[in-house]
Amino acid sequence: MSVFSGWRAATRIARRDAMRAKGRSALVVAMIALPVLGVTAADVSYRSSMPTAAETLTAAVGSADARYSDPGVNGTPIEQMPDATSWGSLDESGHPAQGEEPEPVDVADLFPKGSRHLTERSVPADVTTRHGITSTEIVEVRTADPLARGRIELVDGAFPDGADEIAATEPFMESAGLGIGSRVTVRGPGKTYTVTGTVELPHDLGKKALYADPGAVIAAWQTASDRDDAIVPPQPSKTEWLVKGASGVGVGWPDVLRANEKGVLVKSRQVALDPPPDSEVPMADSMSGGSAAETSAAVVTVVALTVLEIVLLAGPAFAVGARRSRRQLGLLGTCGGDRSHVRAVVLAGGAVLGGFGAVAGVAAGLGLTVLFRPLIEGWTGSRFGALEIRPWELLAIALIGLVTGILAALAPAIVAGRQSVLESLTGRRGTRGSSRVLPAVGCVTLAAGVAIAVFGGATGATGLVAGGSIVAELGVLACIPVIVGFLGRLGSRLPLAPRMALRDAARNRGRTAPAVAAVMAAVAGTVAIATYLASVTSEHVYDHIPMLTPGTVALVNSDPMEVGQLPLARAAVEQNVAVSGGRADFGRVWAGSDCSVYYEEENGCGTIELVKPAGKGHSCPLQGAGARKLAEGLSADAHKELMSSPACIDEHIQAYSFDSGVAKIVVGDAPVLTSYAKLDDPAAARALAEGTPVLLNPAYADNGRVTLKAVHTYSEHDRENRKLHPGEARTTTDRLKVYVAPAKYAATPGIRMILPQKAADRLGLHTQDYGSFYTVAHAPTDAEQQAVSAAFAQAGDSAYLQAEYGPDSQDEDVVLLILALFAGLVTLGAAAIATGLARADAEADLTTLSAVGAPPAVRRTLSGFQCLVVALTGVLLGTAAGLVPAVALRLIDLREATKAMRLQPMDSAYTPIVLPWVTIGLLAVVVPVLAGLLAAAFSGSRTVPARRAA
Template identity: 75%
Template structure:
């Protein structure tokens, strides 16, 4: 009973002290509540966003009972898993038809008797938009049927009822500039439809599609293609059946097996939710396997995040409790003077942690739930799918709240121990006593730092990620142990500084028990941010290096799809110049060939000529990473040496063919000086003069020998090529010409799609044939959807025989967003830690500030001192965090390097480039902008005057 009574008194004292110091209490509550808020919001969002099996089935089949789909091999029996993720043919069953077209399955004979069905069939199409023409998908599905609810939901307007009506997804309307009531025409058959409503797919909010009544798009399109051979028939083969079982019985496992015997795959809601035992699944009894996904990585990540959050709170809130205990030391001394022992003194401080931790946990949990509900539409738009029901798991939220409570108690633990050790005399007189710094802790920190770095680097070179993680943690703990010494040495840096920064440095050094934890909190947050940012920046640089561009960056191209469409180029060029953000003149290019045109289809073999640039043999001409001895050479190369070798013209040459301008294996184009300036970006008067004089410009020096190239042409003429045949009678002949060329510098060998530029005069002199092929344009930015749709409309009107090609750069992987989020997170923690420390310093040093005012210090000293105190904490933590964060990033890149080197030695042409790129933008933001912002905010909110204090006695 006495224990309970003692704790009741301690809680009562703590509650009164919290109400008396409302500012400091609110600060601690906010620190505890913010992580609880974040974890609560993340938990509810994750549980609500992650679909259950039932929600996944609804997204795929609406409220129907099953989806039936032909396996595509005719009526050959198949076997499948209950969830239809894997399937195959029985080992003892009949063989599939192979390459021959299978006989279609009559699905109506497969469905259970009495079942009701809907069909769904998509078809790719070109449709008119407000801006021009866009490629999209039209799906024949009766969206008004109740069985579709949950798969396709109406947002605005009405479902299509007539044959000339469709509904569109909201993303389609957004990208095309259309709206409900607009009309759109399917190019080809010329079918026009009215958009009667907008719909969304809850599981795929970003989809661009139109939905029409079955039989109103594909069948009329096929009929139009049958009447007019210039209309391409629709490419619609993916037919699925949404089935409702007879009399509400659903689709059972026996129905699935019956459909499997007819070559049909089935996803049944009833079977997926209540699967049969493995012994009743033929696919599994015949040796098939299922995928098993573990959540060990997710659980580890979750535990790590929670542990880091707890660490941050303890590091930040601990000094607040310490300052609170010092400001209440007279009250604690009175507890001891009236018979309270040390355990009761500690209980008072710990009770403060429990009280504020409880308030913070409750407030954070409630705020997390409220913000999740409030920002649910934004979260759904960002993730691209709708939540199911907002799933709240009370036991998980209770555990999160308990973590907040425990964190508050842990934050008060160290101050409680210190308060319990103080004598009653020290507490009543306000003396702090003499404290000595530990000499063992920094020494142990240096040893841990060195050992951690060594272990992490060793793990990186051996490919052991567990050693990398362990070593990185040990290294960071070593830096944490050294922080008190670093903070203690700050006072020596201000000897020659003005008053405010000198006092800020000395205050941080003198009160390292308050400053060091805040610096450690900033360091921990910044270290994680810098580690991830460094690794992400390095991976981005690797992706950029490995990216093979289709065009030279900053250009767009128009190319004719077939020689018969060359007459459409003038109109397409005018459309491109009118609608694209071109930033200069265009360059026209032509294709060149020998004999009959290889771009024309001939049924006869060897019905056209060939034109080849003959590469010389020997060093500098053949890539040593290809052919005999390549693997042996690769085994002795470093990553940097391999990179340099890969960038030589002889090895770069293989990538030139993977381009939008690829016209033939020779990659020879006909062009003039405009092509050099617009596309090749070769600014050399000598090259321009060479083209004007009829001399070809060779972009790849590996094909040149003594300034000449060998051009081999086989002049073969097809009998049906009457025009060229009349000009060149006789048998096929082969010519080999040695041409003097202008050899461009080696860096131009990687120009996408072009190996050599021939002037028209040289083509005529060699007896070759040439024809217009397309144009390239310099553009100020990658064409937008509206710009591409406008150009596509003009191309379609001209005959749809020209393609617009653009270069979008490396594939977007959201790395920029990740870096921004990390920088913002670390910035918020840094600002918070600096603000907390400044507030505590202001409360802790009120007597010193009052003395300064009494001896005549200007009023602005308080503001400038608060600002510099904030800068000291923020800048010190950021710099230490940046150093600590580099260790795991470098170690992980060493792991990647090891894997890349192993791959390169197996396949010598695989890239081994594994750069380590520092995220200077993120580090600069944290090291410069955030500390300055923290200092300015602290100075702005600090009062310039202090109230006069009455002297005791």
Template identity: 75%
Template sequence: MSVLTGWRAALRIARRDALRAKGRSALVLSMIALPVLGVTAADVTYRSSSPTVAEDLTARMGSADAVFSSAGIGAVPLEQMPDAGTWGTPDGAPEIPGEDERRPVNVPATFPKGARYLSEQSVPAVVTTRHGVVNTEIVELRTSDPAVRGKLGLVDGAYPHGEGEVVATEHFLESAGLGVGSRTTLSGPGRTYTITGSVELPGDLDKSALYADPGAVIAPWKAAAGRDEKIVPPYPGDMTWLVRSPTGAGISWPDVLRANEKGVLVLSRQVALDPPPDSEVPLLAHEAMSFTESSAELSAAVVTVVAMAVLEIVLLAGPAFAVGARRSRRQLGLVGTCGGDRSQVRAVVLAGGLVLGAVGAVTGVAAGIGLTVLFRPMIEGWTGSRFGELDIRPWELLGIAVIGLVTGVLAALAPAVVAGRQSVLESLTGRRGTRRSSRVLPLVGGVALTGGVAVAVYGGTTGDTRFVAGGSVVAELGVLACIPVIVGLLGRLGTRLPLSPRMALRDAARNRGRTAPAVAAVMAAVAGTVAIATYTTSVQAEHDYDRLRSLTPGTVALVASEPAAADQLPLARSAAERNLAVTGGRADIRRVWAGSDCTVYYEDENSCGTLELVKPTGKGHSCPLQGAGARKLAEGLSAQEHKELMSSPACVDEYTTAQALTTGDSDIAVGDASLLRSYVGLDDPAAADALAAGTPVLLNSAYAQDGRVTLKAVHTYNERDKENRRLHPGKAEATTDRLKVYVAPAKYAATPGIRMILPQRTADRLGLHTADYGTVYTVAHTPTDAESQAVSAAFTRAGDGVYLQTENPMERNDEDVILLFLALFAGVVTLGAAAITTGLAKADAEADLTTLSAVGAPPDVRRSLSGFQCLVVALTGVLLGTAAGVVPAVALRLVDLREATAAMREQPMDSAYTPVVLPWETIGLLTLVVPVLAGLLAAAFAGSRLSLARRAG
């Protein structure tokens, strides 16, 4: 019989066997198709969501041929790259003049003769919403012009026509609570506009803006400001032009060069799609520029993902083929009795992998494309941009399908070899024989685990990520080699357990051939998830530590923008308490100063008073990380020691932050005990009593010496400041006071914006001036869009002199989504592996279950046994994967620690804090929820009724 004829018969047998054992075939198909589906969906999504150059140009200029804009340097020649991303001035060009001396550029004069163009200009504005008012952007652009198509698209309604109409992006309408047909009023000139439609920018779905025709907003606003000095004039941004060539041939590179000579920057579709040679780009003639794309990391990532997918399929589908071969051993024995040799027996099993691999690969590719199409709107919303076209690349999908096919064959390879070694007698009688576990494999695994961890740690300490990656892989392979022994030990754990969990543990230990690969597959998926989640969570914790807060957590502040606006605070406070989620904590703050107030009389700075909290010198007062000897000191510090030193009162206020409370140069605020409780978070009766008695509370102990602080005030007066001149006549007077203070614990030294709280009575005694500054509140959550808009509207009605300061949370949306997807991926693999193992266990142990029922076991034992079998596989794999995943994460953090420590020794004030934080939420989901869910699902879908059958033999 020829080779072709033999394989044809093997394929026919494999096809019939797959149709006969539909349940087992479905399990194998699902585990081959799922990774292929995931890779296919990822490939199509990545290709479709990554805009091509043409799609990016369309998102920026619509159907126009080019975008012309002034470079902002006046009428000075410039040179640019073909994509307009980089530009500079030519050698020998005149020096760029100052902003006041620049001659305006007549950009339209540089357009090709007869060109058609549209202007685009934006202006920041405050408009009314359903909830109040909001700061937004209004863009003057004729959105109804066909040249804008692709840059902006109409979703609902109609384009604006005339001065009283606008369209809004969907994001703006959602946050403002408005819709098509709503009206919004522009604060300042008071002009009202009707929203005639909703639009979206395909390249920026998250943009919040209004669009009006040219001349509908900026010009009337300027005219109103000219008539009424109370109206603040607009401050529009630079204008750009969308240009269409008169001939339709596009804007050529010579056209771009001619515009550059006038100081105009041009992004041309024709030039960007077909750039000129480097010899024709003047900027490259004298600039050492390099634009190399590094694809090594991307290639490594792709190879890693593909390798992991192949490993998952082999580990999960391999046991299924092994069980299938055992279930078909009589059929394979008959092949031997009919003259078939061992190679033909192997061919039958391999043909099963070929058939199921081909069907699984085709199913996975088709399902991947279908799911991408189905979830396309959700993916576009997550990425914030529309797909240009669904980019399906046949050769890439064919490669993915081939990988699935080959993997199916590889998964059947080991069972095929085992089946080929069985004698015909064993195959016909169904005897499995006695097989001992390898004693060498666990020893090799232990050595690989120890050596891999050591190599990974070495790579972390030396900063070589190649050792980190290699050591982590070796360590994971070592754990894989130890899994059979670990599974074998599971049987000893159930001695005192009830019947079902005891049988599940013993069944897992006795059938290591199907249990160990499933546990390994779960471990591999969970290890990757835990590694990435641990590293991401640790980096987030580092960013939290490095973050310079403008307010204390859980607080917001109302601040008067200028002294004259202090009389608006009562109305602003009422609005805030009515609209914000205030939890009851409130504290009013007064600012304090000496002499004339510089915030009012700023014409003559020499006539302003000063108030200074003098910081003593010496150990405990001066930050040792600054000045002479700082670098030498930093060289001997560990990251933890540096963190403790940076958190000390002496160093904590040496780095600047964007503080919401700016009560003065010395950060002295006038307040009472409510400020301690609501803002500082210091609920200490002794501190409250000190304030009531007129003793200041010092939050930064580095300014205290022997329980006292030095307060230096220079009392001056301005000719316009009659009140201060009455209090402090004559020349400038400097006074220094030593005040007894209550020193707060060191952790309160980092309180943003406040260094010391001064009682009103003490300020009066020292002859200092005070005035209302603002109020801080404790809130249940950061104000929502609706709450902020309602409060802003009330502030506007009060006079627009008070503003709301909030502590913006760190943007973690992307990281949270990534962690969620990783957890879901690991959960799906865990459920799939546990389900396959449970299904194989049921198929493999059907005779044992029949015997169990025959000796009187209740019907529910079948359900509970299936549930515990699933739980054992899932929980064991998750626990091993969690331990294995921590290794690469810790090693990578060691790399970060090395780099941060080196930077800290160069710049002693730079933080070297590099924590390792475990993602307990992800770990809890994987170790508690997923295994329990897997067990419950297995128990729910397991039948409790048995059909008794006669046992063969």
């Protein structure tokens, strides 16, 4: 018999055996198809979401040939790359030489002869919504023009057609609570428009904007903005031109160079797709690409772990299948077949089921990608140009599924080939001792893998991190049989069902260990990514510079001449925002005339300043001479501690907080302490009541006093201050006794010191009501913010509301949840597989158990505990294995952050390693318990009497 005819026979036997055991075959096909499905969907989604050069150009220029735009260099000549992604001004200042006024550039004169163009202008503006008022971008462009196709697309309704119609993007409509047919009023001109349709930018699905025909909005808006009593201050408009060249001509490189001479940037379809040689590009330079080695390492890691997981999931099924078919395999031996034929039958089963699984996985992956395409596009923020399917890549993915099916059947094939014909015919299993070498090799491999990954993290070698993580995981896999065997010793004092489950797992390690390993592989990847994301999120939280203290909002008066409107603004906040605490009013303080009020007076602006004492404990050592040398010797934790000290924290936190004045001094009383600074200290409240300032940053204190420097300037309006400080403008310095708050309150955003009104009057300083702090249940929503803006408009538009929304970690939280759900499903699946195989493999034992009088419920309880053992063991091992790559990758981040800190001493090098306890808890507690309950619920308690095999 030839080799091919032997394999044909083996394949035929394997196919018939698969058809007879449909349940087990479907299980194997599903286990192979699921990872193939995921890889196929990821491949097609990634390829489709990465736009081609032509699709990128269509998103930028629509169906036109080029987009002309003013980069804001005032007519100064520029140089650009052919694809317009990089450009530079020939005059770095961006202004004409020798201070000459730039001549207006007639951009239309730069277009190729015979071309036509579409003008697109945009301005920021305030518009009415269903909830109130919001700020957005208004774009004037003829959206119905064919030149705009591909850049702007209609989703629903109709394009605007006329001076009183407007279209909106879907994100704007959702935020504003509007629909087609709604009315929108642009503040300033007060003109109202009807929303005729919903549009989208295929390359930017999240953009919030309004679109109108040319001349419908901006001209009236600018006229209203230029008035002295304008509601909305004037803002510069942005103009771009979509140009369509003469038929068959387009916009060439000479046209681009001609526009560059006038300071105009051009993105040309013709030039980008067929760029000129570098010799004709003045700005040509070498562009460095990404590290192919790092990308390859990541791809190899993902593929290796995917193959490993398929093998571990499908392997037990083939092992049980070979065991259930051992009589058939024994008959094959009695008919003259040798061990190679027995192995061929088992391997052919792997090829048959692997092929079915690979084809089903690829087909299902394509189908799901098409089905969930809108959802994927929403995640990526852009539309697919086309569903890009690369047959060779899909063929490679299918081959991976086929090969892993064969690999999963390899070990069972070897075991089946070693069995004697007598053992196969009688059903006796024989006994094989556990290997003593494998656990030792596993421990050494684990230690080596951890060392390689950590070394890779310390040196910044991503490839070593990937390789070391895989080696470490293989080491844990080698130790799993010993761990499973040890579990059997833990059940001696347990009740019957859990004791039997542990002993069954230990006795059948060939079935239990791969299932545990499959759970471990899935959980390890999830824990690795979740740990890394949780650590990065923690880093973002630390690096986030708050504008206000958490749980507060600030109402601030923007116009000193309209301070009388503050009561109305306060009422607006209290009616429209979820205020949960009291109100704390505060004022601003200055010396002499206020420059924002008496700006027409020469030298009519007084200032005050808190003088920081010199010396250790007052000056930040990370600034000035010696800062870099100091930073080089600091660990990340030491740098974090130093940056959080009162001497340094004021240098970066105060710069991003709400504006309370240059000196960061507010006039207030006890409510400011409790509601905003969160300083619940009776002694501090008494100090304010007695006229003693409260200093929140002790770095400004010197023996319980601060130095306040005031530059007094006066005008004829300052009669009250002239009585206290007569004469010409002068500088005074006062030493004030203060109540010094604990060091942690130095981080209070926007405030260094709270000055009571008594102290301000005693010093002869100007004060004015400036705003209020409110404690809120949550940060204002879009609807609440819009409602407040509308109320402010009715109150004179002299106030604005600031809120602290915290670091943006919502995306990371969603990813962590998705990872936990994915790992949970794999864990449930692997545990269910192991439980089903255990039942199939131990059916005779269960029948015997029932025959000797065991209650029927024992079957359910036993199945539940078998599932629980596999799931819990795999989760715990996977959690430990997943920490290796996560820690190594964070070491790479720490290395890069430390290098950056030494170049910029004030930059944070804080790189924590944070465990995602919610994800780990879900996987370690909820998922195993749920797996056990489901296994018990779906496991039948009734037994069917079976004739004992001879």
